[in-house]
Amino acid sequence: MTNEAVIVGSYQTPYVKKPTETTLYFILKSIGGLLNKYGISPTSVDGLGVSSFLMGPDNTTTIAEQSGICAKWTHQGSAGGAAHVAGVLDAQQAIINGRAETVVISAADSYSVAVHNKLMNDFNSSMRDYIAPHGFGGTNGLFAMLQRKHMAEYGTTREQMGKLSIVQRENAVHNENALLRTPLTIDDYLSCRQIAEPIGLYDCVMPCGGGESTLLMSKTKAESLGLPYVEILAGDYRSNYGGDQFLLMSGAWAEFQSEMFSRAQISHSDVDVVGLYDDYPIMEIIQLEGLGFSPQGEGGRFIEDADISVTGDLPINTGGGQLSCGQTGAGGGAIALTEVLMQMNGEVEAERQVPNPELGVVSGFGMIGFGKGTGQSAMILKKG
Template sequence: MAKSDIGIAGYGRTAYEKRTTRTLFSFFAEAGDAALASARLAFSDIDGLAISSFELPPDNAVTSAEQLGLSVSWAYLGTAGSAGPVASIINAKHAIESGQATTVLCIAGDNYDVGGHFTLMDNFNRSLRNYGSPLGFGGANGLFGIIQRKHMETYGTRREDLGRISVDQRRSAQRNEQALLRGPLTIDDYLNARVIADPLRLYDCVLPCAGAEAVIVTTLDRAPADKAVRIVSGYERHNHPRMEVAPLRGGWETFADKLYADAGYGPKDFDFAQLYDDYPIMVAIQLEDLGFCKKGEVSQFLADNSFSWDGSLPLNTGGGQLSCGQAGIAGGMLSVTEAVCQLRGEATGRQVEKARRGLVAGYGMVAYGHGLSASTVILEAA
């Protein structure tokens, strides 16, 4: 089977909720049903399940298959935080290539609110539980505030340039009915918002919420002929750089060259990018590590471009997590479903003109002083 013969046949989303009384599996089922309908496939066609969720334990991929009523020949549990959903697509593709499955439901979701997010972070892993939380590390905001300050002092990165990410993504979100935050946002609003963890302010931070996202990975001959999306290339990397607190780079730099070599094209050839946006500074670091600009030059790159759906580099065209909300680990799949929506020409009101090629990146699993996991896929309209 040729590597180019596998792709995404359909996608599904739930509405995001700031507070919910719904069960986690009700979100999974709704997103999965929507993905199947989009793929024009039946429930019985699924023989693989990849699932990513912070709230899932003590359940796992196998017990999730039981609860969803699936009998599968391949099961995958995401362990890389919000890099996991993108990694699940890479691994689903490998499973299909090796004959372990034919049609894989890749799903990601969580059902907590702001308070639940804080509780999660305090017990996220042993390094945070034993060494971060007892010392009042400030959660993710505290950690990424340090990273942004370090980037600013190392490279002269300007807050007004980072703010372009939040402001332009909000402009896209105003055309996305599923975004929780759709009010107008100016650069002055961004710069003058209340401090959360200096230098981070309110509009640098995501809103924790509940919801789920899903895609169907299968061979292109099973996908709707006019809607198929090819998986061109994809890689993941974990614990890079090693033993460095508050690094200004991530695993993307280790595989960017081979990612583009596989595809036969690079950063200047993409019609849009969907990058993991828990904070604008991490979007900036991804732009550097993935070769959209040189390391340390992202501030000028941001100043020279526009990033809304009709900008010079459409970025997180549905609004990203900064405007849609962060439904836990579903934030790592939000970028995928938005990319598929764009490549199928279904992003009504925010459709990127002639969108044919897109890049999607994930990031996650915060540990002692840094995030551990990076993942990226290149997708194109088939």
């Protein structure tokens, strides 16, 4: 007989610009904060997953040692910004299959602009050996090509992408943990410094330090402890989707979203809140298309017409996302899930609380390989 697995909640450390603390500090801070929040002893946790670009020479096993967890199931994320959602889905299966009963999935890094730039040149062998030697401009250069192609083929405009940055900044104004909280206007967005044309300053994330952790357990245990929980209705992930393409104009979401929504037994119009991986606004548009909220190529017009504010028809990245909060390395793949869970559990500031969110969609994207992100993930959540 299988066990139903649920998500109890999440914890986010304070975000730090130019951090002096180590990545290990942020990982352990997020795990400890999560367990304290829900009154769980480390000794009662029997599953652990960690995603990080910078935790080496440590790994999930040594993180278990440092945090006092004896784990009989472990997971180490390898898909960058898609890894945390994928790790939560794998933890769900571990609980269902009896491999663990209480699992923590963590994602964190001690990130800065300098650390990010150094990491990009040695991110993997493809980038190190074939792209970085030619002065590729980091991820900004790669996504500039993607954005230019999307604009040329589909008529997507900078004003449409600017709406995402502006509305998310409006959300961040009310998020005490966001590092960028000064409101933006469309004139600010359009006239800002160009980084890699057509990508400007407000299309880019600010690297920072921080960590996120998510707590899962069997539904039976959560109920016995009197803890609130969120159900995982469906989810999926892929690695190396579209491996024959250099610039990936879609993603694996397009391959599995229909089945995912069918398994969840909901329609897109039922969704109350969405958390997208937002390293650049263009990737939010591509995710909305891939997830089926908009037809391929019409994501820009969808954003232009939709009300994506916290009181709108489809609230997106209600905490400000990475574009306003900052990108904590691999933790950037967890911030969207953390925010949606906090929304469902009523833990955010009143000014950015979505009214009675019952259903949410979260997606992840990452691990830049030879010119594109090679990992995509997504899940549908329901408040228990």
